Amino acid sequence: MENSPSPSVASLSSSLVLEERKQELEELLASLPKEKSFAGSGVTLYQDFWCPAMLLQNVISFQNHFQAHDQDIILASKPKSGTTWLKAIIFTIVNRTQFSLSSTPLLTKISHELVPFFEFKVYENNEIPDLTSMSSPRLFSTHVPYASLPKSIQESECRIVYVCRNPFDTLVSQWHFGSQSSEFQSSGWTLEEFVDKFCEGKEAFGPFWSHILGYWKESTENPNKVLFLKYEDLKEDLTYQIKTLAEFIGFPFSLEEQRQGVVEDISKLCSLNVLKDLEVNKSGKYGSFFPNKCFYRKGEVGDWVNHLSPSMLERLNKMIEEKFRDSGLSFKYVAC
Template sequence: MITIDQERQHCSIVVDDGNRKTSKITETKSPSFLIIMPSKFLTLKFLYQSPIGALLTKDHHSTNGKDNCEIRKAKNDPNLKNDEILAKYVLSIPKAIRMNGLLLQGYLAYPKVLRRIENFEIRTDDIWLCTYPKSGTTWTEEILSLIFANGDIDAVSKKIIAERVLHLEIGKPFGHLKWLRSTPSPRLLATHLNVENIPGQLRQGKAKIIYVVRNPKDNAVSYYHHHRISTFLGNYSGSWDEFVDLFAKGYLVYGPWLDHVRGFWELKQRIPDSVLFVSYEELKVDLKRMIGIICDFVGHPLTENQIDRITSHCSFEKMRNNKMVNREELPVADLFDMSKSKFMRKGIIGDWRNHFTAEQSKRFDEIFQPELVKMGLPIVYDHDTAEEIMSKHGRIIRTNE
């Protein structure tokens, strides 16, 4: 229930999630009205085009010297004047912001939360999933959730994935950090933020990090379709050719793919016991083996039967039809327009061949491959190669493992 009273200049917000009610009183100058709406029927339009929007987007900038986070509206970036491609993209994203220069969506990313991320308290038994968007995040979230449920499918069957693996920078309109802090251990948490913007204690190796990387060509294809269906990304209407250019130049939300991957790869070299690198291609070729490796890394061993159950449950077809993970059930109703594409679309290695021209493929090779070789990070682009390497060596990403 949301009550906004102009005379008293306060906003009382009560969110009913079916189990408990939480409330918050905030000053406002909004006109009087009363709205009763269960949280699962909230919409972005309601949140951001009502007086509540001013509360969500307000930047509570610290003046006590403890807040070194720079947050600004992306539309005010002076670089937009000199780069038409960048300007067109940034201005298509509703309320886009930059956090220490990193481009982020505006919806559900709150300045008040972002400013507190650097000093967010990490627990030693936290498990963090860090990924560039569309690298296999949801897939790995489901795997982790089931590992800590000991392979009990029924235990997770009625709770959406967003409530089992909690996202750091994107979340509840009110009380998001409090929700994260109150979650019992061991917490499963996820973020798309680059290394520079994750919590400081996490960069120091206080908790375990699983980083999932996907080859940049398939990643670009998946991110393209994700942009098209995502209301919070402006339902991208540009061409595929334009999007390839945006990806290659590192202009997209969450920044350059290469910088993101490199940052976590270098973190792994510095604190190898705290970071596990997993590739999407490894998960696709030998899911059972990779589940076992993840179990070992997080210190939660399972029996072979339990791993078999998770492997079967996490096949792409079952995931695609699972409403608890495929974003058909959401606490905010209009996050995605799935009339254009499903959230979980194909789940294959090599779909890039159906989108990239020969020239675009060559451009990606020239941009990314020399840097990946320099890093010592092996990346594969087709299923047969991935299968051959996995069969011969057990892993694709073997360096320093």
């Protein structure tokens, strides 16, 4: 019988493997195209999308190590498309029998803590967490494009809920959000320069069009896998959208719940105005990133009219016409 390697030899071997992987990753990162960003450490072109440079190692770790379960529910989105809001809705739907609406963790925790981002939190600092102890269904979120999700997500029966927002309001919301960072305040970027980058696709998790169309295509070809929601539809009829969402993720409302007004109660709790006024969403800080209050601003449809000039609109409209032509996807730009 062969002798097993001693603990010290095994440890040395493991350290050498980790060191080799670290060197390979550093060489990869050094070889990728890079662009300056109006906030943060810039963006790096990886698998045809512009990934925030500070998150790229986390994204790669997520791709290499995450093993999806069929019961997982994953919220996907482009930044500033209604992510924080939809997390609150999904968490409340899934946990409605575990927590009363008067004792829900939403009252004391921002929804990013309850539905963590893969690339910001779960695989933070390139760590490989043990997720086996998490209760089912596990709730996660990501800004990573569909084509770059781990194969285990694409090939499992887990459900993906994607929320998109019209490009004008998405851009303005990104601009206001980024302006809260010290990097932005020292960068000297203008809104017009950001519009240019947005139209070139060189912004966080961009291009905007390929991100949206990737999930849109999958939702049309595999509607049992991906539910495609629009921010503007949530604003127009939240109660109806909550029922649709609950059905899709496998937590439909019973007739008795509907008679008791449970759907309407969740709709009231998860309205943007109520969530925005919760103390937890007005104070405190999410991780090492932004103050919680940054995640809820106006939330209006059509606020772009107060920020975008005619020349900016011309560039954006040209991009939209070119990139979304014949896709079957359209956007709502004005208040519902």
